[in-house]
Amino acid sequence: MFTGLFYTLREEGVPVSLTEWMTLMEALDKGLSGASLNGFYHLARSLLIKSETYFDRFDLAFYRYFQDVETSPELAERVMKWLEKSLPPKQIDPDQRKAFSPWDLEELRKALEERLTQQTEEHHGGGHWIGTGGTSPFGHSGYHPAGVRIGGKSVNHSAVKVAAQRRYRDFRTDDTLTTRQFEVALRKLRELSYNAEGPKEELDLEGTIDATCKKAGNLELVWERPRKNIIKLVLLMDSGGSMHPYSRLCSQLFNAASKINHFKDTRYYYFHNCVYDRLYLDPYCMKNSSISTNEVLNNLGRDYRLIIVGDASMSPGELMMPGGIISWEEYNEEPGIIWLQRLFSQFKFSVWLNPIPGKYWQAFYGSESISLIRRVFPMFELTVDGLEQAVKGLKAKL
Amino acid sequence: MDRPAFDSTGNYLVSTDLRNTVNIAVALGRPLLIKGEPGTGKTMLAKAVAESLGLDLIIWNIKSTTKAQEGLYVYDTVQRLYDGQFGDHDVSDIKQYIKLGKLGESFNSEKRVVILIDEIDKADLEFPNDLLWELDVMNFYIPETKETITARQRPIVIITSNAEKELPDAFLRRCVFHYIDFPNEDMMLKIIKVHYPDMEKTLLDEALTAFYWIRSINGLQKKPSTSELLDWVQALVVGGISYKRICSDLPFLGVLLKKNQDFEVVLRRLQAGGVQRKASSTGARRGY
Numbered sequence: 001m002f003t004g005l006f007y008t009l010r011e012e013g014v015p016v017s018l019t020e021w022m023t024l025m026e027a028l029d030k031g032l033s034g035a036s037l038n039g040f041y042h043l044a045r046s047l048l049i050k051s052e053t054y055f056d057r058f059d060l061a062f063y064r065y066f067q068d069v070e071t072s073p074e075l076a077e078r079v080m081k082w083l084e085k086s087l088p089p090k091q092i093d094p095d096q097r098k099a100f101s102p103w104d105l106e107e108l109r110k111a112l113e114e115r116l117t118q119q120t121e122e123h124h125g126g127g128h129w130i131g132t133g134g135t136s137p138f139g140h141s142g143y144h145p146a147g148v149r150i151g152g153k154s155v156n157h158s159a160v161k162v163a164a165q166r167r168y169r170d171f172r173t174d175d176t177l178t179t180r181q182f183e184v185a186l187r188k189l190r191e192l193s194y195n196a197e198g199p200k201e202e203l204d205l206e207g208t209i210d211a212t213c214k215k216a217g218n219l220e221l222v223w224e225r226p227r228k229n230i231i232k233l234v235l236l237m238d239s240g241g242s243m244h245p246y247s248r249l250c251s252q253l254f255n256a257a258s259k260i261n262h263f264k265d266t267r268y269y270y271f272h273n274c275v276y277d278r279l280y281l282d283p284y285c286m287k288n289s290s291i292s293t294n295e296v297l298n299n300l301g302r303d304y305r306l307i308i309v310g311d312a313s314m315s316p317g318e319l320m321m322p323g324g325i326i327s328w329e330e331y332n333e334e335p336g337i338i339w340l341q342r343l344f345s346q347f348k349f350s351v352w353l354n355p356i357p358g359k360y361w362q363a364f365y366g367s368e369s370i371s372l373i374r375r376v377f378p379m380f381e382l383t384v385d386g387l388e389q390a391v392k393g394l395k396a397k398l
Numbered sequence: 399m400d401r402p403a404f405d406s407t408g409n410y411l412v413s414t415d416l417r418n419t420v421n422i423a424v425a426l427g428r429p430l431l432i433k434g435e436p437g438t439g440k441t442m443l444a445k446a447v448a449e450s451l452g453l454d455l456i457i458w459n460i461k462s463t464t465k466a467q468e469g470l471y472v473y474d475t476v477q478r479l480y481d482g483q484f485g486d487h488d489v490s491d492i493k494q495y496i497k498l499g500k501l502g503e504s505f506n507s508e509k510r511v512v513i514l515i516d517e518i519d520k521a522d523l524e525f526p527n528d529l530l531w532e533l534d535v536m537n538f539y540i541p542e543t544k545e546t547i548t549a550r551q552r553p554i555v556i557i558t559s560n561a562e563k564e565l566p567d568a569f570l571r572r573c574v575f576h577y578i579d580f581p582n583e584d585m586m587l588k589i590i591k592v593h594y595p596d597m598e599k600t601l602l603d604e605a606l607t608a609f610y611w612i613r614s615i616n617g618l619q620k621k622p623s624t625s626e627l628l629d630w631v632q633a634l635v636v637g638g639i640s641y642k643r644i645c646s647d648l649p650f651l652g653v654l655l656k657k658n659q660d661f662e663v664v665l666r667r668l669q670a671g672g673v674q675r676k677a678s679s680t681g682a683r684r685g686y
Contacts, residue, residue: 019571023426032422039418046419050570052433052577209475217482 005065009048012061016048023047037066053384200225232265232303234347238310239270239283246355246382250309253382267304269296273314274336275343276325293339297346305394306343306350309382312373313356313366319373340376351390352377358386410439410446411588416576420447423574429515429533429555431570434578437623440558443578444514447556454511456553458500460521466528469501469515470538471547492542501529502547505536510551519559526569534572581624583610593628597635604644605631611645611673612654612664622654629653645673 009016024047033039041062049058200223207222214220237250269279269291278290318325318336325332344350352373354361358381361370373379378393380386404420406412412420420443423430432440448455458469474495481487487494498506504513518526532538536549557573559565581589583606590602609630613621622630630653639649648668655661 015567017567017571023428027422027426030425032425034418042415042418043422046422046574046576050431050565050567050573050575055577206475209479213475213479217479 002065005044005061008061008065009058012057012064014049014054014057014061020048232267232301232305234267234269234300234304234306236269236271236275236279236306236308236310236343237283238273238308238312239280239285243311243355246311250355253309265304267296267300271310272325273310274318274325275308275339276332276336277334277339297342300346302346302348304347306347307390307394308343308350308352308377310352310354311356311366312352312354312370312379314369316368316372319369337372337376340373344376349394350377351393352379353382353386353390354379355382357381357383404447404450407446407450409592410442410449411585411592412443412446413579413585416443416578419574419576424451424554426574427552428572428574429557431565431573431575432556432558432578433561433575435580435621435623436560437625438578438580439624440578441514441516444512444516444556444558447554448512451512451554453554454507454509456500456504456507456511456513457516458513459516460518460525462520462522464521464525466521466525467499469499469529470532471499471502471540472497473542493545496540496543498547501532502538504553505538505547505549507553508550510553512554512556515555515557517560518557519561519565523566527566530569530572580613586624586627589624590628590631594631594635597631598641601634601639601641601644602631604641605634608645608648608673609654612648615664615667617663618655618660619657620655620660626654648673 006016006021024044027033027043027047028040033043044062045055045058049055202224204222204224207224208220211220211222212218239250243250269281270283270285271279272285275293277293278287279293279296280286281289281291319340320335320337322333322335325336354370356366356370361367361374361379370379378390380390380393403417404412404424405417420430432443434440444457445455447453473492474497478489478492478495482489501513501515504511533555536552537546539546586606586609587602590597590606605627609622609627612618630650633650633653634644637650643649648664651661651664655664
């Protein structure tokens with residue numbers, strides 16, 4: 001039953017497995033869907049979808065699969081009754097008729113069905129809802145085709161309709177991050193914390209007691225790896241002018257990152273468009289609160305993980321030429337790209353997060369510098385998906 | 399359905415979707431996984447389900463150090479060691495050192511119970527995987543005593559998560575999932591009425607308008623949630639605030655907002671334009 005939906009879901013990229021599908025079949029067998037499309041929508045969603053980030057894709061798939069489905073006979077009958085009541089014979093002047101001519105009765109009925117499903121109670125004499133009393137929009141052609149979609153707040157009764165609303169679009173992981181998603185995404189960095197490296201140097205008290213008991217009281221010491229975090233992180237962030245549209249996004253990232261105290265050490269530095277011989281301690285990028293890049297590189301060991309956040313969009317000169325630095329008062333002996341390569345080779349693990357969506361990397365004004373930088377750093381989008389991939393990259397063993 | 403179905407209780411209002419989902423999970427005997435913004439009543443749900451179905455509730459609070467094994471049983475080796483040393487007990491009977499955990503308790507209960515595994519995402523990443531088998535077949539084996547504990551009555555398992563960690567796929571495949579949306583104004587009005595039935599309507603309307611306005615402000619680090627609104631409404635009543643002042647002054651704002659920055663953001667917006675009223679919202683509420 002509905003096997004097509006299974007494949008439609010998979011086409012939308014929803015990870016539905018056979019186990020879940022069989023559970024749905026079992027539930028249908030038990031009649032848990034209440035024999036309505038609406039019931040089926042919620043049943044299917046609660047059994048097949050396990051994360052709110054997939055609700056939107058589920059809605060899309062559901063809508064695609066069921067959009068042409070027949071309305072149930074009882075609903076159709078109710079609509080017919082409504083139709084009879086709410087369409088009193090009335091004179092329509094030609095102008096109004098003209099605006100409405102592309103609509104045949106079939107379509108009108110369909111629209112009415114849709115509106116009916118939004119309606120929670122009878123509305124007599126209203127100008128919007130289906131109602132008796134002759135002022136219904138359907139009666140005198142005051143109806144606007146777009147009106148149905150805008151609809152009231154209480155849309156809950158048509159599953160396809162609910163699906164078409166796509167209320168869960170916000171939760172898609174491939175959209176750029178919002179506040180809420182940021183926290184979740186950053187918590188993914190916590191995965192970094194679990195680490196199998198390091199010597200076994202802590203006494204495992206429980207293990208010792210266990211082992212000693214098993215040896216009937218002869219002391220047997222058991223050692224385990226400390227569960228301390230040995231991950232260290234450096235965050236370098238672009239606070240240049242072209243980053244302004246993303247500044248909120250980035251400050252949220254930093255707020256959230258500084259809240260996470262799971263890492264052994266986290267360092268933050270700022271730069272303007274590209275990294276040169278000095279890094280800044282705050283986003284204002286003033287020389288009096290800066291530190292020599294070399295000093296930073298010398299102080300940080302290879303075991304730090306480097307995350308650079310920036311749009312990587314600048315004129316290629318800033319990247320490739322000595323003296324390309326954007327501030328007038330300063331001059332860089334070596335081109336920015338050298339500094340970037342130096343950063344990359346300093347750390348074992350490094351990634352670049354770009355708030356510009358990946359599909360524009362080829363076609364943005366910064367495409368040239370983006371492609372140059374991508375030759376140095378693995379670049380990911382600053383989205384949940386991108387961050388996830390980046391975290392994987394940071395965890396990978398070279 | 400032949401068995402009693404879950405519905406709203408005296409002090410817990412449930413949306414139709416959630417109610418159906420709970421009943422689906424109960425009928426299928428699958429664990430129910432609940433996610434949602436803080437303050438949307440995830441933990442309260444389990445209490446309401448237990449109350450509504452007339453069952454006992456067992457709560458297993460998960461902490462970052464909780465291990466799956468603890469939920470099943472704990473073998474108190476230390477006690478046994480002591481007893482062995484002092485010789486005042488017969489230590490050969492291991493059974494007396496096996497203590498059932500919360501999950502074990504719920505299996506062992508004579509009556510059917512509701513077990514709440516609260517904030518499962520707090521624990522180690524592998525935690526949910528370690529419980530897969532036990533939640534699936536509802537039994538576990540205690541090697542020390544060579545005993546198998548089997549659920550006498552399949553308990554209703556409710557699991558909440560704040561999405562701090564991703565849960566493993568294998569675990570998710572076995573769950574029924576529901577995401578609790580933040581209540582809209584109509585639902586919120588009902589929720590407040592459940593808690594404070596005698597609240598003045600004008601005051602409530604104003605408080606709700608202000609509350610949803612604050613929630614709509616971008617850039618808040620922590621949006622106020624239901625429980626904070628309930629506190630705030632009570633504070634307004636206790637403080638004897640006139641409803642006219644609610645939207646203009648936002649009295650007792652500290653009850654709603656817990657962060658300094660948020661405070662400043664809201665006050666700035668208040669001075670800039672004040673509480674924006676949506677023309678539609680009042681109309682919609684009247685219809686209810």
